[in-house]
Structure formats: structure tokens, C-alpha cells
Amino acid sequence: MNKLAEWGNQLYTGKRSYPFTQKHRLWFLIAGILMIAAILVPVAKGGFNLGIDFRGGSEFMVSGVQNTQVSVGEDVVKNAADGAEATVTNIAPGTMRVQTDRLSDDQTISVAGELAQAYEVEASEVTSNFIGPTWGQDVSRQALLGLLVFIVLVGLLMAAYFRTWKMSAAAIIGLLVVIIITAGIYSLSGFEITPSAIIGFLTILSYCLYDTVVVFDKVRENTKNFDQQTKRTFQQQVNLAVNQTLVRSINTSVVAVLPVASILFIGSYLLGAGTLKDLSLALFVGIIVSALSTLFVQAPLYYQLRHGDEDVQKHNKKMEALDA
The missing domain is CATH 1.20.1640.10 (Multidrug efflux transporter AcrB transmembrane domain)
Structure with missing residues (x-):
């Protein structure tokens, strides 16, 4: 000192x-x-x-999650959305955010259901919305x-x-x-x-x-x-x-x-x-x-x-x- x-x-x-x-x-x-x-x-x-807020895309929020591994969400999106890439983030205890390029309505429904099964939560715990680039x-x-x-x-x-x-x-x-x-x-x-x-x-x-x-x-x-x-x-x-x-x-x-x-x-x-x-x-x-x-x-x-x-x-x- x-x-x-x-x-x-x-x-x-x-x-x-x-x-x-x-x-x-x-x-x-x-x-x-x-x-x-x-x-x-x-x-x-x-x-x-650029993040989804700047390029636009689909976003899913999964609540009540016990397993917070990001690979789970990435695999779900890849399998359910024809190989689409996803950015998965644990934004809070028990909450996962899954972001990907814009999906069709059918793909959105499919991904939401698969996420609920993969993370072992109720379907109501998964919400989805589309974010525009504007x-x-x-x-x-x-x-x-x-x-x-x-x-x-x-x-x-x-x-x-x-x-x-x-x-x-x-x-x-x-x-x-x-x-x-x-x-x-x-x-x-x-x-x-x-x-x-x-x-x-x-x-x-x-x-x-x-x-x-x-x-x-x-x-x-x-x-x-x-x-x-x-x-x-x-x-x-x-x-x-x-x-x-x-x-x-x-x-x-x-x-x-x-x-x-x-x-x-x-x-x-x-x-x-x-x-x-x-x-x-x-x-x-x-x-x-x-x-x-x-x-x-x-x-x-x-x-x-x-x-x-x-x-x-x-x-x-x-x-x-x-x-x-």
C-alpha cells in the first residue's frame, strides 16, 4: 500500500x-x-x-420451468420449425425466452406445444407473440x-x-x-x-x-x-x-x-x-x-x-x- x-x-x-x-x-x-x-x-x-427487436421474429415465453437448459428450446425449434435457429435465454428463475425468425401460424402452434412438452409445463404456461422490426x-x-x-x-x-x-x-x-x-x-x-x-x-x-x-x-x-x-x-x-x-x-x-x-x-x-x-x-x-x-x-x-x-x-x- x-x-x-x-x-x-x-x-x-x-x-x-x-x-x-x-x-x-x-x-x-x-x-x-x-x-x-x-x-x-x-x-x-x-x-x-441484430436481436429480434431489430430484425423482427417470433418469441415464446415459457414459465414454471424446472429444467432451464437452453439446448432444450433450441432442439424443439429446430425439429418443429424445419431447422430454424433459436436464441434461448433464461431471463428469470423458472422462465425461458425463446426467440426465432418469424414463423407461420402452424409452426407457432407446433413450437408452443413442443416447448410445453419439452419443458414439462402446462400449455397455458407457454405464450407466443410476433415482434415486428418497426x-x-x-x-x-x-x-x-x-x-x-x-x-x-x-x-x-x-x-x-x-x-x-x-x-x-x-x-x-x-x-x-x-x-x-x-x-x-x-x-x-x-x-x-x-x-x-x-x-x-x-x-x-x-x-x-x-x-x-x-x-x-x-x-x-x-x-x-x-x-x-x-x-x-x-x-x-x-x-x-x-x-x-x-x-x-x-x-x-x-x-x-x-x-x-x-x-x-x-x-x-x-x-x-x-x-x-x-x-x-x-x-x-x-x-x-x-x-x-x-x-x-x-x-x-x-x-x-x-x-x-x-x-x-x-x-x-x-x-x-x-x-x-
């Missing part, structure tokens, strides 16, 4: 420093490669794995609209709060990096895109914004009247700010990731709470990517946007003259 405290103190005082801004080209290259890969993954897989399209449209409004408001808010559009631009670009990489990893996992996943994607943007504001607030504090001091260059002041907030960023991320990881790995895989997988995966990946984006993309990018400013260049020449 003392070593961790000493490490944090060294970061804050500048005795120990990690080159976040100095190696910005490397970080940007890595981020660019990850973004390209994240874009290519769904393209190579033929698109995202609802999912409306959700997608509203989510996209919400994302655009969020980005615009974030840009205006940060420009007003920090009194510079360059911090706002760096923050928005960082948000886009988080969205693209998180979406790519989500697609790679093969998980379905559901309304819960959309909620998860929108939630991580708020977390990313919070982490960004914490770091940028320290950057603003360190670079205030930077041209009047002769100890560090503008780049070094920005890098010091990132190092000073590194411990806080790590602590915040760990505290946020641990409960989400519990939901994802313990709740979803060990306990079989399948309805939590989509939401928890989006949050788990998004929180980690958000923290990394703030440290390795947004802060170095802000320095790059300010690097060519007249006051920064003038101060750099002043520092070079003093070092000569």
Missing part, C-alpha cells in the same frame, strides 16, 4: 512520468489501427448480429438522434466550460473513438444488438465524458499562465496533468468495472442470467476503452491542437533559449 501511495505521489510531483503526450504519434497510430479493425470486423461478419427501427432512430444531440451538447458545454473549442474537439473525437472500438469489440463477440446494448453504449459516453472532464480540468489548471513560467513547456504541463490524474482515472475505472465484470462473468456465465450479457458487455468494454481514450487520445490530441498556437511556440522558443 505504501508503494502505491509513493507511486501516486511521484506521479503528482513529476518525479515519475509516463510519456502520454511525448509519444502521441504511437498512441494515435494504435488508436487508428484499432478503429479500422473495429470497422472491418462487422463488415467481414456481414453486419452486426419497433427496433424506431429505437435505432431514437438512439442515433440521442447520440447526435449528446455530442452536440457535449461540444457546446465543454467549449463553454473550458473556454476553448480545442478541448471540445479533442473530447468529441475521443468519444467517437470509444464508440467505434466498443462497437467493433461487441461485434467480434457475436452478442446480439438489443435495446439493452444500445442503452449500454449511450451510458458509456457519460462515463467517458466524466473522465475527460477530470483530466482536462487538471490540464487547464496546469496550463493556466503557462507562458509566465520557465520550469516546463506546454507539452510537459499537459503531460504532467495526465500523470497527476492517472491514479484517479485508474481507481475510478476499477471501481466502475468490477461490478460490471461481476454481472458479465458471474451473473451471465456462471448463474445463467442471460439477459444481462448485452448490457454488461457494452459497459465493460466501454469503461475500459473510455479510460484509455482519455489518457492516450484526448489529452495528447489537445496538445497537438494547441502545438501550433503562437503563445505555445513562443514559450517553446523561450524554454529552448533558457536551456541553451
Whole structure:
């Protein structure tokens, strides 16, 4: 514990420093490669794995179940609906949800009866309904609209709060990096895109914004009247700010990731709470990517946007003259 405290103190005082801004080209290259890969993954897989809410289909709910094995429902649908694929989820104790592509009326009746027999419940315990793709399209449209409004408001808010559009631009670009990489990893996992996943994607943007504001607030504090001091260059002041907030960023991320990881790995895989997988995966990946984006993309990018400013260049020449 003392070593961790000493490490944090060294970061804050500048005795120990990690080159976040100095190696910005490397970080940007890595981020660019990850973004390209994240874009290519769904393209190579033929698109995202859309849930029934977005593509439409038939859904069955089976209550009072003792045997909650998903293979039971999958086999029933395959045998009763001419080899149709099904997504079976244990959504609550004793309740199974079976989703498949749209079935005919005869197939729906057949599958419902077979599910009742396979899960050893009364026929009245099995309900079925058809979900049209229109609802999912409306959700997608509203989510996209919400994302655009969020980005615009974030840009205006940060420009007003920090009194510079360059911090706002760096923050928005960082948000886009988080969205693209998180979406790519989500697609790679093969998980379905559901309304819960959309909620998860929108939630991580708020977390990313919070982490960004914490770091940028320290950057603003360190670079205030930077041209009047002769100890560090503008780049070094920005890098010091990132190092000073590194411990806080790590602590915040760990505290946020641990409960989400519990939901994802313990709740979803060990306990079989399948309805939590989509939401928890989006949050788990998004929180980690958000923290990394703030440290390795947004802060170095802000320095790059300010690097060519007249006051920064003038101060750099002043520092070079003093070092000569």
C-alpha cells in the first residue's frame, strides 16, 4: 500500500512520468489501427448480429420451468420449425425466452406445444407473440438522434466550460473513438444488438465524458499562465496533468468495472442470467476503452491542437533559449 501511495505521489510531483503526450504519434497510430479493425470486423461478419427487436421474429415465453437448459428450446425449434435457429435465454428463475425468425401460424402452434412438452409445463404456461422490426427501427432512430444531440451538447458545454473549442474537439473525437472500438469489440463477440446494448453504449459516453472532464480540468489548471513560467513547456504541463490524474482515472475505472465484470462473468456465465450479457458487455468494454481514450487520445490530441498556437511556440522558443 505504501508503494502505491509513493507511486501516486511521484506521479503528482513529476518525479515519475509516463510519456502520454511525448509519444502521441504511437498512441494515435494504435488508436487508428484499432478503429479500422473495429470497422472491418462487422463488415467481414456481414453486419452486426441484430436481436429480434431489430430484425423482427417470433418469441415464446415459457414459465414454471424446472429444467432451464437452453439446448432444450433450441432442439424443439429446430425439429418443429424445419431447422430454424433459436436464441434461448433464461431471463428469470423458472422462465425461458425463446426467440426465432418469424414463423407461420402452424409452426407457432407446433413450437408452443413442443416447448410445453419439452419443458414439462402446462400449455397455458407457454405464450407466443410476433415482434415486428418497426419497433427496433424506431429505437435505432431514437438512439442515433440521442447520440447526435449528446455530442452536440457535449461540444457546446465543454467549449463553454473550458473556454476553448480545442478541448471540445479533442473530447468529441475521443468519444467517437470509444464508440467505434466498443462497437467493433461487441461485434467480434457475436452478442446480439438489443435495446439493452444500445442503452449500454449511450451510458458509456457519460462515463467517458466524466473522465475527460477530470483530466482536462487538471490540464487547464496546469496550463493556466503557462507562458509566465520557465520550469516546463506546454507539452510537459499537459503531460504532467495526465500523470497527476492517472491514479484517479485508474481507481475510478476499477471501481466502475468490477461490478460490471461481476454481472458479465458471474451473473451471465456462471448463474445463467442471460439477459444481462448485452448490457454488461457494452459497459465493460466501454469503461475500459473510455479510460484509455482519455489518457492516450484526448489529452495528447489537445496538445497537438494547441502545438501550433503562437503563445505555445513562443514559450517553446523561450524554454529552448533558457536551456541553451
